[in-house]
Amino acid sequence: MDIRALWLTLRLASVTTVLLLCVAIPLSYWLAFGKARWRPIVEAVATLPLLLPPTVLGFYLLILLGPRTAPGRMLIRLTGHPVAFSFAGLVIGSMIYSLPFAVQPITSGFTALSSDVLDAARLLGAGNFRILAEVVLPLTLRSILTAAVLCFTHTVGEFGVVLMIGGDIPGSTRTLSIAMFDQVQDFRYREANHTALLLLAVSLVALIIVYGWRKQVRHA
Amino acid sequence: MYKFLLFLLLVPLAAAQNLRLAAAADLQPVLPPILAQFENQTHIHIDASYQSSATLATQIQNGAPFDLFMAADFSFPQRVISEGLADADQPVAYARGTLVLWTRNDSPFRQLSVDTLKDPAMKTLAVANPEHAPYGRAAEASLKKLGLYDQLKPKFVIAENIAQTAQYVDSGNAQAGLISLTSALSERLHANGHYVEMPADSYPPILQGAVVLKNSGHRTEAHQLLDFLLSPAVGKQFAARGLEPPH
Incomplete structure (x- = not known):
């Protein structure tokens, strides 16, 4: 087992999940309760990474974060190094790549809330932020945890985007799925098998957790 | 919570000072034991990434933070040189495949x-x-x-x-x-x-060239590694593992 790759993968998945929830919760709130006419467009863009080939996303990120374009050069000046092929670059890529896995469950959790509850809160004079923090979030905690588990697992299993914008640099961009690709190429089948089993177990456990929660909801 | 996040973000910085080697895939069966000898002698640690020469050259052109590029031919290091990303104007021939x-x-x-x-x-x-x-x-x-x-x-x-x-x-x-x-x-x-x-x-000789990259923060160490790889002792090990001397 490539311990550095394991540690890097866990770091990437944790950081991505926490940052993504910070973005996805307000975005989902707006998608669920907002009234803007261009909402379907935002919803489509937020769902796009689900259908888009990872290479398309990786390509545009590479162009945007690398030294070949103005925004990329600006980022280099700000951070002192190219964001592509760094941990920060992987976090940005993973956040976009896993966005639908956060937005979908949270939005459907929010949408399923009874409008009576929200109206009551509003009648009592609560503002948007207070409604979100004190009414919506506690009632939809399960959707948010589901989103967190899915984001984490999806980031652990990422391959195409990481390969395009991260390459295969040990300790900084070589995640478990890339390490496994390397192990196969280098005939280390036993090691590849161990990595594969771990990745399989992570995905399976995550899904069992998510479906376990759903069962509980139904019984409650 | 955010302390934990900060910890996750900062921990790797301490270990990020290794020499980064972009190596052509034909070196994957050859280099690991030789790099281990270099690490033992110099205590400079190396992180090697083995991919096709074109993939590595493209990554370097897009800002990948490598210190030394060992290609399987001359055209890809030359491409890196022509983009102004290498610290020499000619690749160093180190082997023939x-x-x-x-x-x-x-x-x-x-x-x-x-x-x-x-x-x-x-x-x-x-x-x-x-x-x-x-x-x-x-x-x-x-x-x-x-x-x-x-x-x-x-x-x-x-x-x-x-x-x-x-x-x-x-x-x-x-x-x-x-x-x-x-x-x-x-x-x-x-x-x-x-x-x-x-x-x-x-087929035209597979003359393999290497360049030290200009943006590397470890150019001295990168040249040290390149000199080591050009030494007659390593040349013998290369030959035993399928890489002829370049000339």
């Missing part, structure tokens, strides 16, 4: 020779992508020179780099493959199969 035809011991081809390629029983032939891998380019040139390219082309199984080409044949996904001598001499392939060298005059 050899192209071989390899097959598993349990394949129908007992006696391997160039004529095996004309055998109608040959249904699949693994070749590295000529656009990305210098050995793939050499394979294409060799088959064209031997007048076999057109009849074999439909049988090609194209791999991304030369290490993957070897993997395709070893795993039985292709009956034979045009791979690097470095792969053929690796412990695993040596045990599983046999090879014949492609005629040396059928």
Whole structure:
């Protein structure tokens, strides 16, 4: 087992999940309760990474974060190094790549809330932020945890985007799925098998957790 | 919570000072023990990334933070030089590669020779992508020179780099493959199969060049590693593992 790759993968998945929830919760709130006419467009863009080939996303990120374009050069000046092929670059890529896995469950959790509850809160004079923090979030905690588990697992299993914008640099961009690709190429089948089993177990456990929660909801 | 996040973000910075080596895939069976010797002598740690020369050159052009680039030919380091990303105006030749035809011991081809390629029983032939891998380019040139390219082309199984080409044949996904001598001499392939060298005059020499990168924060150490790899002692180890001296 490539311990550095394991540690890097866990770091990437944790950081991505926490940052993504910070973005996805307000975005989902707006998608669920907002009234803007261009909402379907935002919803489509937020769902796009689900259908888009990872290479398309990786390509545009590479162009945007690398030294070949103005925004990329600006980022280099700000951070002192190219964001592509760094941990920060992987976090940005993973956040976009896993966005639908956060937005979908949270939005459907929010949408399923009874409008009576929200109206009551509003009648009592609560503002948007207070409604979100004190009414919506506690009632939809399960959707948010589901989103967190899915984001984490999806980031652990990422391959195409990481390969395009991260390459295969040990300790900084070589995640478990890339390490496994390397192990196969280098005939280390036993090691590849161990990595594969771990990745399989992570995905399976995550899904069992998510479906376990759903069962509980139904019984409650 | 955010303390934990901060911890996750900052921990790796301490360990990020290793020398980063971008190495052509034909070096994957050769370099690890040699790099370990260098690490023991100098206590400079190396993180190596093995991919096709084209992939590595593209990554370098897009800002990948490598210190030393060891390609499997001259054109890719030259591309890096022409973009102004190297600290020299010529790549340093460090080795010459050899192209071989390899097959598993349990394949129908007992006696391997160039004529095996004309055998109608040959249904699949693994070749590295000529656009990305210098050995793939050499394979294409060799088959064209031997007048076999057109009849074999439909049988090609194209791999991304030369290490993957070897993997395709070893795993039985292709009956034979045009791979690097470095792969053929690796412990695993040596045990599983046999090879014949492609005629040396059928392809342009696979002269392998290296450059130290200008944006590297460890140029001194990168040159130290390059000098080490050019030393006669390492040259002997290269030769034993399938890489001839460059001149």
